[in-house]
Amino acid sequence: MTLKQCYEAMGADYDEVVGRLRSERLVQKFVLKFLDDKSFELLRTSYESGNYEEAFRAAHTIKGMCQNLSFTKLGKSSSELTESLRGGVSPNTPALLDCVCADYKETTDAINAFKAELPG
Amino acid sequence: MKKEIILIADDSEMNRSILADMLSDRYDIIEAEDGVQAVAVMSTRLSDISLLLLDIVMPNLDGFGVLETMNKNGWIDAVPVIIISSENSSSHVERAYELGTTDFIARPFDALIVQHRVINTILLYAKQKRLIGMVEDQVYEKERHSDLMIDILSHIMEFRNGESGSHILHVRTLTDMLLTCLLNKTDKYNLTMADISMISTASALHDVGKMAIDEKILNKPGKLTPEEFEIMKTHSAIGADMISDLPVHRQEPLVKVAREICRWHHERWDGRGYPDGLKGDDIPISAQVVALADVYDALTSERVYKPPFTHEEAIGMIVRGECGAFNPLLIECMNENIEQFRQSREQSSPDDIKRHKLRRISEEMLRGEGGGVSKRTLRLLDKERVRNSFYASMTEAIQFEYSVDPSMVTVSVWGAKKLGLDEIIMDPKKDAKLTAVLGDGTWELLSKRLHATTPEKPEIRLDCQLHIDNMVRWCRVAMRSMWTDDPTPKFDGAIGTVIDIHDSRTKIAELEQKASRDNLTGLLNRASTKAQIEMRMQERPEDHYALAEIDIDDFKKVNDVYGHAFGDKVLQKLARQMLGSVRRSDICCRAGGEEFFIFLEYNTDIERTIDRIYSNLCFDCDGINISVSMGVALGETVGLSYDALYHAADVALYAAKRGGKHQYRFFDSSLEGVLKSETKQTR
Numbered sequence: 106m107t108l109k110q111c112y113e114a115m116g117a118d119y120d121e122v123v124g125r126l127r128s129e130r131l132v133q134k135f136v137l138k139f140l141d142d143k144s145f146e147l148l149r150t151s152y153e154s155g156n157y158e159e160a161f162r163a164a165h166t167i168k169g170m171c172q173n174l175s176f177t178k179l180g181k182s183s184s185e186l187t188e189s190l191r192g193g194v195s196p197n198t199p200a201l202l203d204c205v206c207a208d209y210k211e212t213t214d215a216i217n218a219f220k221a222e223l224p225g
Numbered sequence: 226m227k228k229e230i231i232l233i234a235d236d237s238e239m240n241r242s243i244l245a246d247m248l249s250d251r252y253d254i255i256e257a258e259d260g261v262q263a264v265a266v267m268s269t270r271l272s273d274i275s276l277l278l279l280d281i282v283m284p285n286l287d288g289f290g291v292l293e294t295m296n297k298n299g300w301i302d303a304v305p306v307i308i309i310s311s312e313n314s315s316s317h318v319e320r321a322y323e324l325g326t327t328d329f330i331a332r333p334f335d336a337l338i339v340q341h342r343v344i345n346t347i348l349l350y351a352k353q354k355r356l357i358g359m360v361e362d363q364v365y366e367k368e369r370h371s372d373l374m375i376d377i378l379s380h381i382m383e384f385r386n387g388e389s390g391s392h393i394l395h396v397r398t399l400t401d402m403l404l405t406c407l408l409n410k411t412d413k414y415n416l417t418m419a420d421i422s423m424i425s426t427a428s429a430l431h432d433v434g435k436m437a438i439d440e441k442i443l444n445k446p447g448k449l450t451p452e453e454f455e456i457m458k459t460h461s462a463i464g465a466d467m468i469s470d471l472p473v474h475r476q477e478p479l480v481k482v483a484r485e486i487c488r489w490h491h492e493r494w495d496g497r498g499y500p501d502g503l504k505g506d507d508i509p510i511s512a513q514v515v516a517l518a519d520v521y522d523a524l525t526s527e528r529v530y531k532p533p534f535t536h537e538e539a540i541g542m543i544v545r546g547e548c549g550a551f552n553p554l555l556i557e558c559m560n561e562n563i564e565q566f567r568q569s570r571e572q573s574s575p576d577d578i579k580r581h582k583l584r585r586i587s588e589e590m591l592r593g594e595g596g597g598v599s600k601r602t603l604r605l606l607d608k609e610r611v612r613n614s615f616y617a618s619m620t621e622a623i624q625f626e627y628s629v630d631p632s633m634v635t636v637s638v639w640g641a642k643k644l645g646l647d648e649i650i651m652d653p654k655k656d657a658k659l660t661a662v663l664g665d666g667t668w669e670l671l672s673k674r675l676h677a678t679t680p681e682k683p684e685i686r687l688d689c690q691l692h693i694d695n696m697v698r699w700c701r702v703a704m705r706s707m708w709t710d711d712p713t714p715k716f717d718g719a720i721g722t723v724i725d726i727h728d729s730r731t732k733i734a735e736l737e738q739k740a741s742r743d744n745l746t747g748l749l750n751r752a753s754t755k756a757q758i759e760m761r762m763q764e765r766p767e768d769h770y771a772l773a774e775i776d777i778d779d780f781k782k783v784n785d786v787y788g789h790a791f792g793d794k795v796l797q798k799l800a801r802q803m804l805g806s807v808r809r810s811d812i813c814c815r816a817g818g819e820e821f822f823i824f825l826e827y828n829t830d831i832e833r834t835i836d837r838i839y840s841n842l843c844f845d846c847d848g849i850n851i852s853v854s855m856g857v858a859l860g861e862t863v864g865l866s867y868d869a870l871y872h873a874a875d876v877a878l879y880a881a882k883r884g885g886k887h888q889y890r891f892f893d894s895s896l897e898g899v900l901k902s903e904t905k906q907t908r
Contacts, residue, residue: 125335131246138239165282166237169311172333173243 111219116178234263260286292324399518434464698727746800754814855889
């Protein structure tokens with residue numbers, strides 16, 4: 106699996122990210138790093154414990170990372186979630202959170218699959 | 226070369242490392258996980274940090290919080306900030322700019338754009354910091370000039386007024402202290418740090434009018450008669466007129482302040498002072514402050530007419546109104562700085578002008594310029610240009626830049642106009658106008674000096690004569706060579722300033738000339754004669770020297786019988802006879818009263834020379850026969866010291882008088898014994 110195929114699998118824009126960051130090596134490094142980021146866990150736990158301010162910041166961080174890496178699909182759902190959490194919780198937050206969870210799983214699955222095929 | 230440091234504040238580790246990866250080739254990176262950490266880093270390493278890349282949404286303290294802290298602590302002027310955020314709403318962007326952000330980069334960002342904006346911002350700030358440094362240097366240079374001026378003035382006043390030369394320095398220090406205290410107490414007088422510096426400098430001139438007062442009155446021991454006191458009192462108005470009559474610089478604020486101080490530093494708060502009887506705050510604050518400083522220093526110093534009072538006595542006399550009447554606010558300022566007043570007594574050199582004080586003034590100039598501009602969105606570059614020309618006009622310095630390749634000189638607009646040059650001069654070495662201004666050899670000299678600089682020691686300073694407006698004027702050229710960033714830096718040009726120092730140089734020369742001469746006869750006075758004699762003997766110790774001391778016989782009687790006007794005429798004629806009897810290189814001096822000196826070099830028959838001179842010094846003045854007595858000492862007899870020569874000539878003169886006047890005597894050691902035994906007898 107190539108990095109480009111990985112991007113296609115998660116609904117992300119490979120050409121855009123390479124255009125901006127100008128180095129496939131860099132993109133690959135940060136894509137793999139995305140797996141280690143704890144923001145998603147933080148989002149879920151803080152949401153469940155009712156700490157919406159923390160949840161907002163976690164969603165915001167995910168959104169920022171997605172923008173940096175051109176993860177279009179997860180970026181879009183996390184951005185909507187961020188807005189719904191700005192200033193507290195809103196009625197559509199649970200649905201948006203589900204959506205982010207699904208997109209997050211799709212994204213990490215794709216990255217894991219890519220990682221599994223890497224030499225060494 | 227040491228890399229510049231960028232601080233990245235972002236709560237997402239990934240975001241930080243993306244940025245760090247983009248920038249770590251050129252810069253060292255410090256990372257902060259939130260606003261609190263960012264503030265902590267800045268509080269310890271502010272001056273190391275060249276740029277802050279700042280996220281807005283962060284835990285603990287967000288990006289706006291960081292900006293507010295930076296504003297509160299004044300860090301925002303020292304470190305440029307680029308916001309990188311996905312919070313792109315215009316209200317966020319506007320707030321970030323309001324808080325002093327330099328640039329705003331929206332996420333997702335382009336690596337190339339980030340790199341370029343970072344580089345540009347850092348370069349711009351570096352250049353600005355260098356400019357601030359240059360302004361500081363210029364202010365420093367100016368201060369140094371005025372220190373020099375004050376040194377010379379103090380010296381001149383010492384010659385004339387019989388005051389301690391430190392008086393001017395003390396008055397200046399006390400003036401500065403009082404004004405600084407006053408500034409903190411009230412804004413009634415609209416004082417700025419720059420005003421304070423200017424008033425303190427101008428205070429040096431407060432007694433310049435005493436130049437025109439007869440030495441007899443100035444240095445009279447004991448109380449002045451009412452008539453003499455009236456004459457003494459004219460010095461304030463005369464000083465003000467001297468300054469008003471300056472042919473140039475009349476509109477300079479410094480000159481205006483100096484005039485105020487001269488005219489009104491003897492006014493009193495209760496309106497009973499002179500020359501105008503101004504009352505209260507009708508007296509300019511500059512003159513009020515100098516008046517108090519002057520009185521305190523005069524009281525605590527020794528004068529021919531009085532012993533020194535102690536610090537405590539002086540303060541007591543001022544507070545009780547025994548010595549002038551002052552603004553109660555100033556008395557308060559004095560009382561609050563009592564210890565500094567005491568310490569001012571010990572100060573004897575003007576080296577106390579500290580660099581931090583200059584910084585205060587520079588900073589104020591900076592703030593003053595930007596004060597009206599609340600929108601920080603103003604383009605920095607534009608700001609820099611405005612600042613630059615503002616400073617140039619403040620200092621009357623001509624600024625220029627020189628580049629090696631292409632060979633080109635650019636001159637500031639004002640400077641080009643003043644010098645009659647083009648603003649951009651290509652191939653300057655061959656430019657006719659520039660060559661005309663510089664004159665022969667100056668370009669080569671500057672170029673040689675510039676090429677001898679190194680990146681570690683890039684600055685040079687040179688006084689040279691430039692041709693401006695068909696006149697030859699002394700100018701001070703200061704230059705700093707510029708070097709490339711290569712591992713082995715290459716010389717690639719220079720920046721510099723030219724300051725016209727002609728007027729101050731000429732004025733100082735004139736004043737020195739005035740102070741070194743006797744008003745009535747135009748001969749040198751005693752102090753300058755002594756200095757010149759010593760210099761000459763030191764320079765050429767192998768030559769033969771003679772000192773003749775001359776005293777007019779029965780001069781008191783001449784004055785009593787024929788009046789002082791006739792006496793003056795005799796003194797003037799004797800001076801002319803002296804000048805007519807010696808070579809131009811010899812020194813003629815009126816040492817005071819009817820006592821004169823001639824100092825000459827000789828090769829051959831000194832006895833014949835002295836005889837010839839002596840015969841010229843006895844003459845007929847309006848039908849009255851005037852004779853003199855003269856004592857002569859030779860360097861080879863008594864040694865090459867002024868004091869020894871003077872003493873020996875004095876002994877010989879005494880012998881000549883004792884021998885019946887109207888004669889001259891050479892000193893020999895036998896005379897010494899005569900004088901000694903005589904002295905013993907008379908005691």
